[in-house]
Amino acid sequence: MSDFFSSGWSWYIAAVTIAGLGFCLWLLLASSKTTTMSDDGTTGHVWDEDLREMNNPLPRWWLGLFIITVVFAAIYLTFYPGLGAREGTLKWSQEGQLQAEQAAAQAKVAPLYAKYTAMAAEDLATQPEAMAIGQRLFLNNCAQCHGSDAKGSKGFPNLTDGDWLWGGAFDAIKHSITQGREGNMPPMAAAVGGSEDLRNVAHYVLSLSDSAHDSLRAQLGKPKFAACAACHGSKGEGNTALGAPRLNDKVWLHGWGETAIVTMIQNGKHNVMPAQNQLLTPEQIHVLAGYVWSLSNGKPAVVAAK
Amino acid sequence: MNPSPAPVPVSLYKKRQKIHPREIAGRFQNWRWVFVFLTQAVFYGLPWLQWATEVGSRQAVLFDLEARRFYLLGMVFYPQDFIYLTALLVVCAYALFLFTAVAGRLWCGYACPQTVYTSIFLWVEQKIDGSKIQRERLDKAPWTWDKLWRRVSKHSAWLAIALVTGFTFVGYFTPIRSLAAEVLSASLGPWQTFWIFFYALATWGNAGFLREQVCKYMCPYARFQSAMFDRDTLIIGYDRERGEPRGPRGRGDDLKAKNLGQCIDCGLCVQVCPTGIDIRNGLQYECIGCAACIDACDQVMDKLNYPRGLVRYDTENGIEQHLDRKTEFLRVLRPRVWVYTAVMWLIIAAVGVSLWMRPPLRFDVLRDRGALARWNEDGQLENVYRVQLMNLVERPQTYRIRVESTELPGVSLGTPAEVTVGPIEARWVPVSIHLPADQAPPKDGAHAVRFVVERLARGSDAVHEIAESSTFVVPR
Numbered sequence: 086m087s088d089f090f091s092s093g094w095s096w097y098i099a100a101v102t103i104a105g106l107g108f109c110l111w112l113l114l115a116s117s118k119t120t121t122m123s124d125d126g127t128t129g130h131v132w133d134e135d136l137r138e139m140n141n142p143l144p145r146w147w148l149g150l151f152i153i154t155v156v157f158a159a160i161y162l163t164f165y166p167g168l169g170a171r172e173g174t175l176k177w178s179q180e181g182q183l184q185a186e187q188a189a190a191q192a193k194v195a196p197l198y199a200k201y202t203a204m205a206a207e208d209l210a211t212q213p214e215a216m217a218i219g220q221r222l223f224l225n226n227c228a229q230c231h232g233s234d235a236k237g238s239k240g241f242p243n244l245t246d247g248d249w250l251w252g253g254a255f256d257a258i259k260h261s262i263t264q265g266r267e268g269n270m271p272p273m274a275a276a277v278g279g280s281e282d283l284r285n286v287a288h289y290v291l292s293l294s295d296s297a298h299d300s301l302r303a304q305l306g307k308p309k310f311a312a313c314a315a316c317h318g319s320k321g322e323g324n325t326a327l328g329a330p331r332l333n334d335k336v337w338l339h340g341w342g343e344t345a346i347v348t349m350i351q352n353g354k355h356n357v358m359p360a361q362n363q364l365l366t367p368e369q370i371h372v373l374a375g376y377v378w379s380l381s382n383g384k385p386a387v388v389a390a391k
Numbered sequence: 392m393n394p395s396p397a398p399v400p401v402s403l404y405k406k407r408q409k410i411h412p413r414e415i416a417g418r419f420q421n422w423r424w425v426f427v428f429l430t431q432a433v434f435y436g437l438p439w440l441q442w443a444t445e446v447g448s449r450q451a452v453l454f455d456l457e458a459r460r461f462y463l464l465g466m467v468f469y470p471q472d473f474i475y476l477t478a479l480l481v482v483c484a485y486a487l488f489l490f491t492a493v494a495g496r497l498w499c500g501y502a503c504p505q506t507v508y509t510s511i512f513l514w515v516e517q518k519i520d521g522s523k524i525q526r527e528r529l530d531k532a533p534w535t536w537d538k539l540w541r542r543v544s545k546h547s548a549w550l551a552i553a554l555v556t557g558f559t560f561v562g563y564f565t566p567i568r569s570l571a572a573e574v575l576s577a578s579l580g581p582w583q584t585f586w587i588f589f590y591a592l593a594t595w596g597n598a599g600f601l602r603e604q605v606c607k608y609m610c611p612y613a614r615f616q617s618a619m620f621d622r623d624t625l626i627i628g629y630d631r632e633r634g635e636p637r638g639p640r641g642r643g644d645d646l647k648a649k650n651l652g653q654c655i656d657c658g659l660c661v662q663v664c665p666t667g668i669d670i671r672n673g674l675q676y677e678c679i680g681c682a683a684c685i686d687a688c689d690q691v692m693d694k695l696n697y698p699r700g701l702v703r704y705d706t707e708n709g710i711e712q713h714l715d716r717k718t719e720f721l722r723v724l725r726p727r728v729w730v731y732t733a734v735m736w737l738i739i740a741a742v743g744v745s746l747w748m749r750p751p752l753r754f755d756v757l758r759d760r761g762a763l764a765r766w767n768e769d770g771q772l773e774n775v776y777r778v779q780l781m782n783l784v785e786r787p788q789t790y791r792i793r794v795e796s797t798e799l800p801g802v803s804l805g806t807p808a809e810v811t812v813g814p815i816e817a818r819w820v821p822v823s824i825h826l827p828a829d830q831a832p833p834k835d836g837a838h839a840v841r842f843v844v845e846r847l848a849r850g851s852d853a854v855h856e857i858a859e860s861s862t863f864v865v866p867r
Contacts, residue, residue: 119400142405144604224777224819229761233777233821234806238762335768 095169209375219376265360417686496680557591801830
């Protein structure tokens, strides 16, 4: 066992356990023998002039119960871990039990998911029960970052607005959940130019979505945007293959305005959505993706009462 | 007390002497049978009762451990209602204290399952094996066909009763009607099977074999009853003054001349005792207060034309000081009795009021932790919460959520306000609160808001409102 730095401890604990059992057995058998006491139902000891201890004998079968506990301990230690580092013949472990229980739970819910696994997103969205399952999965696994209402916040994408970093098709959503996503924008200040160039590009970016901007600076920044266009597209339409955000809409995941954009160009951004395939089964991800898909594709089926 | 007792070899254990109580009839035995029938009618019958609700009928009393819903007639309790179970147990404890202080071990003698099932099993034993003497003789007899069939039929009958008891017990935790169907089609689940057999085994063992040993060695109650007894507690007592000196006599003998009391030393009171004690030795911890010895002694007194009550329900003071019933009754009203009664009724009243005022819904508000606040597309400040709505009644209900704040009068709900929740369903509802930017207070940080959930009127359900407080965060 890795908990011990010397196997001597294991032997020590095993020895103490066995000696303890032996002592219990000896004590039980020794005390079951008749001893000499007085004939008036007391032990014969008198303290403080007149205090005596009554002998109130237990039924004999009770002794059997005590002995059974010792036998039980011996049987237990044979089958289960307990004697030092010994594993026990059943090879039982907490981890093993957890895995068995999880497998049993999966098997129990499998039929629940079975009828949904073949469904397309459009059909899933019409199933109130599937949407209720999806919502619970979302609240338990996704809401920590994306918010209980899936509208995200700064740095965490809004999933209800139809604007997708990696594509909003059902399969793309499933892929995002299963494998996770890693968006990486390198620091681009060197490629864009000096600090004035950075501000000009920022205003050009703002102009793409017709946000408030300085049109003169935007004009000056337009040629410099070539460095950005490789990923974000020449008109700032973004690229879902790279996870490069659209710049020509008013969704500002990492903040809006000249300062925020300049900072982004200077520092770049590395944003990660963790993979969920270790936490959720493919069937669960299927239903969950259906729920997420429904959030931005029309009104999801109202999670109605049973 | 012998100051220098003679030493003898003794053991800390002794072989149990099997007790075959003699069969007895009488007033108190009749009372015991009344309680056997009452308690068992409730125990065996209750799970079969159905309760009609708006969404169909269900078992009237069902403790659904798996779903954590506890149905009691028209009410449904949740694990959050644990306090009611605590209150029930406290009331039971005080009732026990009260009855014991006034009239001794009434519970043990008449209503305790150990007594009740032992009575039933003894009745079966008498039907099959015969009287006390016949049973004792049969125990010692060698194995013959007669003994074999008696033993087989006795244990079959016992096991049948035990299995029905086990089945009924499990029927309180899993719907008994479907359980019955599963038993008939032999499709019981492993845990249901285990508990039916476990409880049956416990009934068979306790009522068939352990009997008085449960009271003598296992039950803690016998050991602390002395704390609740006093000299004005009604106990089963032997009138030593009247009975002693005991001894046999012929009809028409002059008691005074022979120096005899009214006890003829027939030993019937010992023979009927289910715990095997002699009540004439005074109050003993083994005495469960079953009053079988009173019935036995009264029969003998009747035959001899002596007045009844040589062994009777009386108080220790009553027997010693020759108190009349009126004085004894007045002594019942002593401080401990008042205190037990007062505390018991106080808790019953509190539980009653609490149940009467129990809201038909519960809700909780949890702020989203991932993002404290955000600006939405309309330039409003937005906070997101999760509201857990629990419909406590067995009808679908519609709730209207609203938000109030004295600090931020401009807050409004950003999500649909009305939610319909099914019968006894719990539902998480994401809720966002909006605050127009121009109404944001100069101070950033957390501001108090109050969520109010209103149960809309529907059928006989009146409007009901409850509120929870939370905070609205204004970012820097």
